Amino acid sequence: MASLSELFKVHIDFDQSHLFFPSIVEGALLLLLLAIAVVHGPELLAQWRGGALGRRLSQWQVDTKRLLGCLALTVVYFSAMEPVGRLYPNSGIGFLLTSIVYGFLLSWLFVHGINKRKIFLLSMSSVLTPLLVWLVFSHVFKITLP
Incomplete structure (x- = not known):
């Protein structure tokens, strides 16, 4: 006991x-x-x-291109997260790197009228959002990410 x-x-x-x-x-x-x-x-x-x-x-009416693109990107995102994460185990780098790429490509898929300003904003958002989440989870809460 x-x-x-x-x-x-x-x-x-x-x-x-x-x-x-x-x-x-x-x-x-x-x-x-x-x-x-x-x-x-x-x-x-x-x-x-x-x-x-x-x-x-x-x-x-369904936007087939965006629907299928979103589904395909999501499958690739989740499939790639663990193998990329194995490069630096228990650091969350897999989450960080794949989330940056996924966020950028998904935003590119759904934004209309792409120009230099929108590409800059997509890039900044795609880098800063996962980076902030990674910092909070990994360093503040000490939670391991894939």
Whole structure:
């Protein structure tokens, strides 16, 4: 039987610590999905049965290039994060480098009328945002990133 002092000790498995926050986010998203289904589900079901929702969905226009580009970039982003992160383990460099590239390319995909000013703003945003997140998580909260 463990002593009382053992109850107040925290043991961290650094090989698994990066899975802690994604699990929390996943749980929160599932709870939000459930809340949406409970609150709006009956109304959407009634609209579907009445045909109103089907008519609205059939009129929906999809920007296929941007949709598929976003999906492809997201798959590449998540797939590349761990291999890039292995270059400098437990430093978050994989997150930082892949997030900079992902943010820039995703912004480029969705911004209309690209010019020098917009490229500069995209570049600054793509570098500064992941850098700020990386600094806060890695250095302030001491949370390992991939």
